[in-house]
Amino acid sequence: MKSRYENAKAAFIDSVDVEDYIELDTSIKAYKQLEHSIDKPLKMILLFGKPGTGKSILLNRIQSKLKHQKEIHYFDVPPVNEKEFFHKLFKILTKQDLPPNTVVNFSALVEFCKNLKDKREIIILLDEAQMYNSEMMEKIRLLSDSRAVKFVISLHKTDNEDLIAKEHFKSRIWEVIELKNVTKEDQFTYIHKKLLKKNLFEVANSIKEKHMKLIHTFTEGNYRECNKLLFTIFEICEYYDENDPSNIDYDNIPQKIIEMAALKLGYIHV
Amino acid sequence: MYDIKPLEEEWERYNSKRKRPMYIFFILLIIIFLALSFLTYNKIDLLSTVTKYLNKVELVKVEEPTSKSIDINDTNSTNLIVVSEANVVDNALVTHEDINTIKKPRVHLNIIESSNEEAFKDVANRFMQTHNIDDSLFLAKSYYNKANYKKAIYWAFETNKVNAEIDESWFILVTSKAKLGHENEAIAILEKYIKRNNSTEANNLLYKIKKGTL
Numbered sequence: 001m002k003s004r005y006e007n008a009k010a011a012f013i014d015s016v017d018v019e020d021y022i023e024l025d026t027s028i029k030a031y032k033q034l035e036h037s038i039d040k041p042l043k044m045i046l047l048f049g050k051p052g053t054g055k056s057i058l059l060n061r062i063q064s065k066l067k068h069q070k071e072i073h074y075f076d077v078p079p080v081n082e083k084e085f086f087h088k089l090f091k092i093l094t095k096q097d098l099p100p101n102t103v104v105n106f107s108a109l110v111e112f113c114k115n116l117k118d119k120r121e122i123i124i125l126l127d128e129a130q131m132y133n134s135e136m137m138e139k140i141r142l143l144s145d146s147r148a149v150k151f152v153i154s155l156h157k158t159d160n161e162d163l164i165a166k167e168h169f170k171s172r173i174w175e176v177i178e179l180k181n182v183t184k185e186d187q188f189t190y191i192h193k194k195l196l197k198k199n200l201f202e203v204a205n206s207i208k209e210k211h212m213k214l215i216h217t218f219t220e221g222n223y224r225e226c227n228k229l230l231f232t233i234f235e236i237c238e239y240y241d242e243n244d245p246s247n248i249d250y251d252n253i254p255q256k257i258i259e260m261a262a263l264k265l266g267y268i269h270v
Numbered sequence: 271m272y273d274i275k276p277l278e279e280e281w282e283r284y285n286s287k288r289k290r291p292m293y294i295f296f297i298l299l300i301i302i303f304l305a306l307s308f309l310t311y312n313k314i315d316l317l318s319t320v321t322k323y324l325n326k327v328e329l330v331k332v333e334e335p336t337s338k339s340i341d342i343n344d345t346n347s348t349n350l351i352v353v354s355e356a357n358v359v360d361n362a363l364v365t366h367e368d369i370n371t372i373k374k375p376r377v378h379l380n381i382i383e384s385s386n387e388e389a390f391k392d393v394a395n396r397f398m399q400t401h402n403i404d405d406s407l408f409l410a411k412s413y414y415n416k417a418n419y420k421k422a423i424y425w426a427f428e429t430n431k432v433n434a435e436i437d438e439s440w441f442i443l444v445t446s447k448a449k450l451g452h453e454n455e456a457i458a459i460l461e462k463y464i465k466r467n468n469s470t471e472a473n474n475l476l477y478k479i480k481k482g483t484l
Contacts, residue, residue: 239274260281264273270283 005238008203011194012230016056016076018064022193024186027054030179034062037175038070038123038152043144048155049179052224055154058179059125072123078131085136092122093149106139113146122149129153181221188212190223191230203234206253214258218267225265232261403432403439410442419446437467441475448479 021027037045049055056076063074073092079085086104091097093112098104116122126132132140143149182190191212195204219225236257240248248254262268390409397405410425426443429436440463447456460476478484 236274236277243274256281256285259284260277263280263284264277268284270280270287 003238003241004200004203005234005241007198008195008200009231009234009238011198011200012227012234014224014227014231016060018057018060020194021057021061022190022197024182024189026180026182026186027058030054030058030177031061033177034058034152035066037177038062038066038072038150040175041147042175043147043150044141045150045152045175045177046155047152047177047179050181050222051156052222053179053181054223055179056127057223059127059152059154063125066123070123071120072125074125074127076127078126078128082133082136082139085132089124089143092124106142110142110146113143113148116148117146120148123152124149125152125154127154128156130155182223183221184212184216187216187219187221187226190226191215194230202250206249206251208252211253211255211258214255214262218258218262218265225267228265229258229261229267232264233258236260397428401432403429403436406432407436407439410439414442414446417449419449422446423450435467437469437471441471444475444479445484448484453479453482 034045034047047055047058059074060076063072066072071092075088079088083103086106086109087098090104090109093109093116126140129137140151140153144151188209191207192204195201195207215226215229219229233253237248237253240257248257259268263270390412393405393409396402397409406425406429410422410429413419413425414422422442423446426439426446429439430443433439440459444456444460444463447453447459456479457476460472460479464472464476475484
């Protein structure tokens with residue numbers, strides 16, 4: 001017989017699948033802000049925040065929502081090299097594949113983009129932009145100057161990445177959107193909605209207010225950490241459910257299990 | 271999940287470590303409680319000691335006028351009480367240590383007339399131990415005053431054995447001899463005394479014995 005915790009565990013597998021997107025007050029606000037910024041005649045939009053604050057899923061969500069209205073493209077993983085990146089960009093801009101054994105002439109590509117001004121508006125969502133080297137970033141900047149291509153650059157928030165933003169795009173970034181870790185209340189809603197989406201009402205009800213406080217303390221409101229912790233909690237619950245049911249209270253998840261999960265993930269130490 | 275047992279053990283260690291400050295707090299609480307209890311008990315004990323001490327001081331103060339009221343020269347006193355420092359202390363229920371701490375005026379050996387025969391015995395016993403001539407002279411005088419001349423002679427003689435230079439003792443001895451009708455013996459003793467200490471008082475006494483006007 002399948003454990004009830006198996007589905008609960010699956011609900012917290014870390015992914016950027018738009019199907020897993022949970023609407024919270026903070027995420028709705030960030031979405032609307034980004035949507036509004038995209039509509040503005042801006043060259044570049046900087047989306048930044050700590051890892052696990054929902055940048056990727058937000059970009060996915062907006063691409064999914066606007067793809068039928070706008071020319072919007074999502075670059076989830078940075079290409080392995082510059083050639084591949086421009087190959088991909090060439091295909092988006094020209095809607096043609098690059099002929100075999102050829103390379104993109106960047107100057108020609110810029111000129112092509114300039115000719116697209118007022119004809120097309122292409123939006124490129126660059127996730128994990130901190131992985132692009134400075135030369136590529138400079139070329140992206142030149143492309144954005146054509147005003148035909150708009151870039152949404154998603155960065156992890158570190159001192160170094162702030163420097164990239166400041167030095168290369170200071171004058172071109174007109175809009176900055178920062179994503180932050182969620183509050184305890186939002187995290188509570190997030191966990192409940194995740195479970196209820198899978199019809200796991202009993203499991204959702206077994207997580208009480210005191211558990212939420214503990215989870216928020218361990219994860220500091222970070223989505224990715226929250227997913228990891230909940231996944232581990234339900235993994236332990238699943239083990240007890242199958243092997244030693246006396247160790248588990250189905251109406252109230254024991255604090256011991258939450259702390260065991262936190263120990264396993266290194267949030268707390270002996 | 272295959273590592274549940276090590277994880278459980280790790281959690282046990284974490285849990286006991288987390289509870290350690292709580293245990294330490296409770297142990298400290300118990301220690302503080304015990305210390306307070308001990309201090310409170312000692313405080314009560316100290317209070318009772320101080321109260322007891324003050325009561326004793328009060329008793330001593332009460333006793334002092336009594337001892338002072340006893341006058342050695344008060345011949346009208348009907349009771350003969352031997353009042354000594356030891357007696358005062360006993361009456362005041364004060365221990366020897368207390369006396370050292372309480373500055374009580376020193377009470378000298380005062381001898382007052384009394385008809386109490388037991389008191390004479392006590393003084394006689396004390397003289398046997400201390401050979402204090404105050405005691406023997408007191409007994410000689412007392413017996414003389416009570417016209418018990420034999421005993422007066424005995425105690426005057428005992429006094430002279432310790433110290434032969436006391437006039438009063440010789441006069442009690444001689445007068446008692448004379449009172450018992452041994453005038454010649456009294457005169458002989460007195461003449462020998464006069465040869466050694468030619469005092470006016472001794473000559474007057476000799477004159478009185480010879481004339482039979484004693």
